[in-house]
Amino acid sequence: MKIQTRLLMLISFLLAFAIIAVITGLSMMKSNNANLTSLYNDRIVPLEDLKNIADAYAVNIVDTNHQLRNGNLTWQQAKDNIQSAQSDIKRLWTGYLNTQLTQEEAKLADKAQSLMTIADQKSQQLLAMIANKDHPGITQFSIHDLYPAIDPISGVIAELINLQLREAKKINNTSQQTYETLLWISIPLSILFFVFAILLSRSTLIAITRPLNNLVATAQKVQTTGDLSLRARVTRQDEMGQVSAAFNHLLEAVSAGIKDANRVVSAIAQNNFSERVTSDYQGDLNTLKQGINHSAESVAFMMAELEKVMSSLANGQFDTKMSPEVPAAFRNQVESALASINDVVLDINEVMKKMTEGQFDARVTSAVSGQMDSLKQNINQSMDALEQAIEETVFNIEAIASGDLTHSITNEYHGQLLRLKNSINQSTQKLSEVVTKALNATSVVNGAAEEVSQGSMNLSQRVQENAAAAEQTSATMEEMSSAVTNNTEHAKEATFVAHEVQQKSNEGVQVMQKTIEAMNAIQESSHKISDIVTLIDGIAFQTNLLALNAAVEAARAGDHGRGFAVVAGEVRSLAQKAADAAKDITNLINESVTRIDDGTKLATASGEMLTTISASVDNVTNMIEQIAEASAQQMAGIQQANTAITQIDQVTQQNAALVEETSAAAESLSEQADILQKDMSFFTVRTHTQSTPALSAPKTASKPIQQEKTANPPAPKPTMQTNEEWSDF
Secondary structure, eight states: OOOOHHHHHHHHHHHHHHHHEEEHHHHHHHHHHHHHHIIIIIIIHHHHHHHOOOOIIIIIHHHHHHHHHTTSSSSSHHHHHHHHHHHHOOOOOOOOHSOOHHHHHHHHHHHHHHHHHHHHHHHHHHHHHHHHOOOOHHHHHHIIHHHHHHHHHHHHHHHHHHHOOOHHHHHHHHHHHHHHHHHHHHHHHHHOOOOOOOOHHHHHHHHHHHHHHHHHHHHHHHHHHHTTTTOOOOOSSSHHHHHHHHHHHHHHHHHHEEEEEHHHHHHHHHTTTOOOOOOOOOOHHHHHHHHHHHHHHHHHHHHHHHHHHHHHHHHTOOOOOOOOOOOEEEEEEHHHHHHHHHHHHHHHHHHHHHTTTTOOOOOOOOOOHHHHHHHHHHHHHHHHHHHHHHHHHHHHHHHHHTOOOOOOSSOOOOOOHHHHHHHHHHHHHHHHHHHHHHHHHHHHHHHHHHHHHHHOOOOOOHHHHHHHHHHHHHHHHHHHHHHHHHHHHHHHHHHHHHHHHHHHHHHHHHHHHHHHHHHHHHHHHHHHHHHHHHHHHHHHHHHHHHHHHHHHHHHHHHGHHHHHHHHHHHHHHHHHHHHHHHHHHHHHHHHHHHHHHHHHHHHHHHHHHHHHHHHHHHHHHHHHHHHHHHHHHHHHHHHHHHHHHHHHHHHHHHHHHHHHHHHHHHHHHHHHHHHHHHHHTBBOSOOOOOSSHHHHHHHOOOOOOTTTTOOOOOOOOOHHHHHHHHHHO
């Protein structure tokens, strides 16, 4: 069987099952829709109409009668309510009778119709009495005639409502049985259909996939191994069998063509250019055959010409020409390459000849490309670098000879030229550093000599000032000692007072805490009283409702319930008074609770303030104790200051001896610096050398110290050279 026939059978079977399923589903949906429509129109709507009819009798007519007798309605309002109820009853009952009635339902409807006729007659009599405003007659008529006529209707309508519910349940059961029957029929049929569809699909898939898998496996092996001798198995006569046979024929043709091409190419690789493809092929394989044969002939001719050129190159001849029969593109490339090589070789020889003569301005100028152009560029760049390095070297050496050390070689070089550049630059830099240091040293020495001379003058003045300052400091120490003693005594007294304040503050915090606790207890009691009053209000409201219900029942009882109605009225009055009193009490309690809450907040804030004050007192106590300790430390400091003043007096006498020695040394340094600076002025150096920064002369303030200041003035910041000179002193 062909694959096309199998697929048509499978699609037809699936389509038939889908049509049957759709028809069955639509039929079932139509049946369910009819059942639901009947359930709504014949059962649910009548159920609501019957309930409204019962309410019209029991609520509208009877309740209107009660309210009219109690005086809650006027005569006209009562008449309108009863007529509206009769109209609603007639409309709803007519609509109910127009529905589909069962035999039992028709019997109950006839019974209800007879009772409703009697009730309607009594309602008309009631309307006549209302028109005559016969209040006593209405009361007797309601008890003896109206109520006995209306009460049986409620029972019959209740039976009709139960009947509607039973009929609705029957309809639901019928629909459920229909659904279950169709379900049990559909399940086996669906299972049989799916089994048949699976078997038919499986047989169709096997008929397609097995030959395809065989064909794919063969193609993959050919692709992986390159073995064109492989063949696909042909086991069927359908479409897949025809595909497998055609694939095998294709492999045979390609295999034969490739074998012939390999034979010719192998012969060319072995320098045998006489082999050709001789078999007959069709289409692309015939084109491949012609291309291989033509390529073999062209390769044979070109190899012969190329061998002639290579022999000339081996003998150093660059002007050999190829045969005009060689393709122009290949021939022009070979001849152009030979001409480029010849031009470059001549240029290189000329450049090398001039370089040996000491001329570095010659360059290779031939127009070439590729590796020859790289060779040309490398030679020219080498000549440029060599020429530039020699020019810069000569320029720097001439500048050094003339005393100019500000120049250096700045261009980039490599190899030996880089070493030459670094050596010259380092030599120039080292020489410049030496000269710079010498010049800086002379400046420093001159500056130091001037500073030393100025320092001698300042030192002489400071000796006199130190003597006066020592006397003032001694008097100040005595005054400070007396003041510190008084501060210590006052700090002890303040500490005692602070401890007493701290104790009183802690007691105040405890009292305020107890006050806050008492306010919280009063607040909780007020909330409990408020809950009790709310409960009383709820009881009064429920009592009022009970009294209202009792009044309604007394009204229904007529004359027999008048006494009970009076009692119910009094109970309602008392309940209302209790509710009003509960509201007043609630308002008073709420006001009290609000005031208690405000008092609690104020007490809490006061407690927090007292706590803050207590903490502040603690801090003040600690600060006073720290002041007392500081006063004791000041006493020790004053004693140390007296000792220091004695030492200052001794140092003042030693400084006087150093002044004369310092003046003599300054004059000697100044003379040596002038001689060295004259010798180094021959060289010109850079003023911003980074490797050896210039040493600046120290800067010392020369302003005299005022006698009003007893503290020592800040010492000047001398440089390292100045410190070393003073250490030598």
